[in-house]
Amino acid sequence: MSLSWRQSVRGRLVFLILTPILLTLLALIALTTYWTRTYTDRQLYMKVASDLAVARSTLQLMQERQLEHLHFLAQAFELTELDSATLARWQEVYGLDYLRLLPSSAQHSLTSSLPSSAERLHTQLQAGEALRGLSVLSAQELASEFPHLVAAARVEILDTPRARPSDAREETRAMFVRSLYPLRDAQGEVQAWLDAGVLMNHNLEFVDQIRDLVYGRDALPSRGIGTVTLFLDEVRISTNVPRHLEDEDFIRAIGTRISADVAVRVLDQQAVWLDRAFVVSDWFISAYEPLYDLQGELIGMLYAGFSEGPFVEMYRKTLGELGITLLLILLVSAVLVWRSAYALFAPIRHIHRSVLAVQSGDSSVRIGPLKHQDELALLAQEFDSMLDELDARQEHIRQAAERLEQKVTERTASLQEKTAELEASIELLKATRAELFTKEKLAVLGELTAGIAHEINNPAAVILGHMDLLLAELGEDAQPVQEEIDTVIEQVYRIQAIINNLLQYSRPGQMIDQLHQMEVNRVVKDTLSLVRHALEKKGIQVLESYQAQGEIEGNRQQLQQVLVNLLLNAAHALPEQGGEIRLSTQPWLSKTGTEGVEICVQDNGCGMPAEVAARIFEPFYTTRENGNGLGLSISQSLVRRYGGDLCVESKLGVGSRFCIHLHRQAQINPEDEATMQQLLSGLGVV
Structure with a gap:
């Protein structure tokens, strides 16, 4: 009677060995797929959120620099010196699209155009405070105030896949980064306003600067595209997103519109989008956030993102290579196990044939004493002697078991004691690790506060210097506003005190002297x-x-x-x-x-x-x-x-x-202070 390979010992051995290997490989592939996808998605969304934060900071920095330029003009020139030629020259120097001087009477027109809901903006204008931010002018306002920018602001609206239906074919409004700075006389009354703006429609320098900063060389995989976009409502007015991702000629998708699902989330619900999204012609890992003008009205969106395709391709390629490698390993293992099993069970095949002969009724066949000293003969001889030794070894095992039980009891007590000590050591290690983790974060915080303190102390010193100069210039005329001046000086000193506290926080060794x-x-x-x-x-x-x-x-x-x-x-x-x-x-x-x-x-x-x-x-x-x-x-x-x-x-x-x-x-801990000081010194904070 012959057995199939599935019924043979060798076949079952191969099956038992390869089954756990196969299950392990399948589980490894599944876990690798899940971990890779989860980790990759989380990292991609964290990166695009960081990219959007850089874009937002760049836009805010652009506004702050524009206001600093107006502040410089206000400090450097008298009101009578700011004629049209001077304004035109500085407009070109600062790269502005317009720079004009508005009389103080224009304040009424500025405030009257604002909605009643913009209470804070009303208050700032009436108080003569400087303003900066985004502003949108209609086609009529643009033609009336800045006719030379009408053509530059015009954007042709293109049909866009997945966008909400719209009959609009042209965007004639203009988005500006705008700043207003008051010019005051010696009595502090506003005499005029410096009004400056940069047109963001077709402003390619802004989006390309952010793209080059965030998506520089080696920032993305091969063929990966990083993009930044500025929206006026749903329309792209400045972008480096290509119209067609596969085209060799790079054509910017200015005039295309945002996809419907993103529009509902960001424009209708005024929430941040952080997910994959369809952008013009392909899927991108995207981050969108709403933009608001000086009045607090929603006017558009800011976008940063990069193409999803290269990451999907890398993901699939990695899984393919992993699968092929594991299948090759499984195939080689099967061949090696099969061949090894054949050689291993050769003696058993002889015994199996003898047993089958006895089962078939041939009573003359015996395993008994064999004439030839082969494997089976040695096995038969050893079997008889093994039975004789079995009783003796059984008694020996019983005595050994009693001794072993006693040793196990002793070892168990010792092990329990060691386990308790180990648990205490682990708890101490966890506490030390958590403390070190917190101190590492505080080290980063110390470096950050030191930089902030340096940047704030400079303008605080300038304010104090100007207040001293103002008191010296006004003399007795300062009496009506002396209380306000004293308040300003007191608050500046309070700012400096807070900054000193921040510096002391980054240099903890110096805090002991201030008790x-x-x-x-x-x-x-x-x-x-x-x-x-x-x-x-x-x-x-x-x-x-x-x-x-x-x-x-x-x-x-x-x-x-x-x-x-x-x-x-x-x-x-x-x-x-x-x-x-x-x-x-x-x-x-x-x-x-x-x-x-x-x-x-x-x-x-x-x-x-x-x-x-x-x-x-x-x-x-x-x-x-x-x-x-x-x-x-x-x-x-x-x-x-x-x-x-x-x-x-x-x-x-x-x-x-x-x-x-x-x-x-106060109970100062010198060891803790020294440890913190050493840690911050090693990080370059102190």
Whole structure:
């Protein structure tokens, strides 16, 4: 009786070996596909979001520089010197599309053209404040005020796949980056306005500059295309998106319109789009955000993105190569296993033939003593001797088992002790790792604050210098506005104090020298007066309770900085109007029995889930769209530097309670300060 290869031992062995290998390979392919796709998509969306942020920053920087140019003209020239020739010359120098001087009487026309909803803009114009931002002029306004820009602003609207139906064939409106700067006389009255603008219709330099910055060499795969676009409503007025991705001749898709699904999301719902989208002729990894003019009206969109095709091609190529490699491995393994099994089971085939002969009824066939000393003869002889040894070994095994059980008990107790020590070491390692991770983030924050402080101190010094010059020039004439001038100077010094705190935060070793005695209740009351106007504006009621006594050692300005941050965070957690904040101080004892003070800020707002409350003190972690995730991290670090702590208790839907614990005498930790200083020095912050 012959057996098929599926019934043979060799066939079953090959099947048992190859089945786990095949299942493992299939699982590996599936997991690789999932992980690759998930990780790739997340990275692509993170990159395009970063690209959009660069585009947004470039647009804001363009506005700020334009306003700086007007500020320079206002400082460098008298009003009578700003004739048409001078304005034309500086218009060319600054690359402006128009630069004009409006009389102070034009302020009425500026404010009258604004909707009643633009209250902030009304207030700024009436107060004579400088303005910058985006502005859209209709075809009639453009022809009336800037007829030389009518042709340059005109955009032919093209039929675009996947766009919403529209009968419009031409866009005649113009989008400008616009700035208004007041010119004042010696008494501070606005005599005229400097009005400047750059036309964004067909402004290729703007979008190409951002593209070259974000999508430079080696930023994208081969044949990958990075693009930036400025929209007026749904129409592309400035872009480097090609009309047809496969065309050899690069033709910009100016005049094409956005796809319908993106238009609904960004223009109708005024939300940010961060996903793949169909752009003119192909799919792109895209990021869109709405744009608003000086009046706060939605006027268009800003876009950044790159072609999806090269990434899909790389993804498919990688999966194909992986699949082919794994199939080759499986095929080679099958051949090797089959050949090895054939040689391995050669002696068994002889025994199998003998057994089959006995089963067929041939009683004369015996395995018994064999004349030839082959494998089966040796097996038969060893089998008999093995039975004799079996009893002796069984007794030996029983005795060994008893000894083994005793050793296992001893080893188990020792292992449990070692396990407990290992668990403690792991917990310590986790805590140390988390602390190091936080300090690495703080190192980056230190470098950032040092740069910001340098940039802000310069204009603050300029303001103080000009205020001194203004007082010297006005002399006794400054008496009517002396209180306002003193307020400006006081606020500038306050800015410098805040900047100094930031610098000290990036150089923690210098903070120990700024300790002094202060009355906690007085500091809390003074801090509340700083933010009371903002709280009353939202209709928030503050319930005060001051039970702490005496003074503590600390830094007044840094404590105020922490309290302002907690009060404003509490205000953000409350509804648009109304709500309640409880502000209290009371005595406090540390775990070691050291006396101190507890300052609590409690709100009845939305509260936080446990997973959010566990991370709010991490640097750069935030749940607000316009937050930076630094306020609570800096606040906790400031409190801990003096031996105190900042903790939170929160319940979702009920509210949050932040408590500051401070010792009567500051307890500086020199080892922690030295470690932080060494870490920041290694990163080039200190």
